[in-house]
Amino acid sequence: MLNDLSEVTQRLRRVCSQEVDVSGSYQAFLQDIIDEGRTTLAVSRVSVWLFDDHTQPCFLLNVANTDWSSNADQTDYAKLSYERYPAYFDALMTGESIAAHDAETDARTAEFTYEYLRPNGITTMLDTVIFKNGVPHGIVCCEGDGGPRQWQMAEVSYAEIIADCCSRRILVSELWALQQQLTDLAFQDALTGLKNRRYLMDYADREISRHTRAELPLSMVMVDIDHFKAINDTYGHEVGDIVLQAFASCCKQVLRTEDCLCRLGGEEFIAILPHTNADNAYHVAERLRIALSQEQIRYGPEKIMISVSCGVTQVNLQLPFSQSLKQADHAVYQAKAEGRNRVVRG
Known part of the structure; x- marks a missing residue:
């Protein structure tokens, strides 16, 4: 009591x-x-x-x-x-x-x-x-x-x-x-559900620090959808959004759980691959390219096919991440200059 x-x-x-x-x-x-x-x-x-x-x-x-x-x-x-x-x-x-x-x-x-x-x-x-x-x-x-x-x-x-x-x-x-x-919303792309550029930069800094301490390789794949403007011009932006969502879904099926896929903006994407060297990253990019080229995106009676140009680079852990990002970006431009639908190492 x-x-x-x-x-x-x-x-x-x-x-x-x-x-x-x-x-x-x-x-x-x-x-x-x-x-x-x-x-x-x-x-x-x-x-x-x-x-x-x-x-x-x-x-x-x-x-x-x-x-x-x-x-x-x-x-x-x-x-x-x-x-x-x-x-x-x-x-x-x-x-x-x-x-x-x-x-x-x-x-x-x-x-x-x-x-x-x-x-x-x-x-x-x-x-x-x-x-x-x-x-x-x-x-x-x-x-x-x-x-x-x-x-x-x-x-x-x-x-x-x-x-x-x-x-x-x-x-x-x-x-x-x-x-x-x-x-989560601040770091998420609303359309695809992927992480955004803001998240990518924070995540990359953490991973560079972690991989430097562990002396492990870290790589990235930049992916650009070929002729995406033509898809928007032909079918409209609504269909363009559907293509981006299908692209994201297909990529997530190919990548590992520990890989981080982010949307840089527009039709540009970055996949960060922990514990992965450039050679293995190249093979991942090839699997992505092939899987996406086989993806049939349906919109009513239409079947839309896409291809991608990929740039692969191993992140230089001793330099700012922006330097590796530029290297991957340059590799993508080279892939497009060589005819698109291909993977180039930077």
Whole structure:
């Protein structure tokens, strides 16, 4: 029984202030909070549930639980439906805490009696709402198995603080995810889904540093679609976009997972090939050239065929990346001057 909140809330505040990795699972970054709650409230289990849709919820999904290990990957979440437990959902949506002294007789939790309470020996529940922008977003559920329990106001208040702590961590996690999405968009070409020139320059600097330390070769292939302007002039820019998307998809099938394909702009692309010397890069470029020459891009009844000119060079790890980029670019111009649809080493 909690008569004085000052000591336990101070401890909870310290726990909540600890730095955690919010990029991981809910279980990982809520574990310490719910463990502290279980100990302080002397309950058998504390779990966190989130609504599938906070405006018109149909389900609650169990995303963290003191019964799970901190490293558990709980991808198959337990689920509660509004259709099955309407009284419980309606009570939660008011935002008020549910202090069910006897969970079987309380009208808000009695729906769980036969399917959950009795099979698991749960006799009492204290559920507090997690808010997001003032709207119920989920709950923290504290369950006891020691018979009916008269929940004190101090215990309800403490459980509400647990819910607020969870709310803050979840908000930080969502903001982190949004930041990652914005970062990805900043480095991504919207049309093809490939990385863009801005990403290429940062990535190349990191790879040059890594390959220099490891004394490993690093190569690149510059790819230019032949007569791309003619495709736009003949079929229109909409078809030109389709060709670029098909090109990107074909290249990704040929390249390795660790290779990095970026769009420089227009119809020019660069593939960075880690741990690859110039000879092997030449063979990769040939495979790309052949695969793309066999690609049939359909637009209605039309079958559009393309060819590419490729420039290959091994990155000079002792010079700025721009120097190797110019060398690959020169090789592409030479390939075009020699008749296109070919690979030239720079």
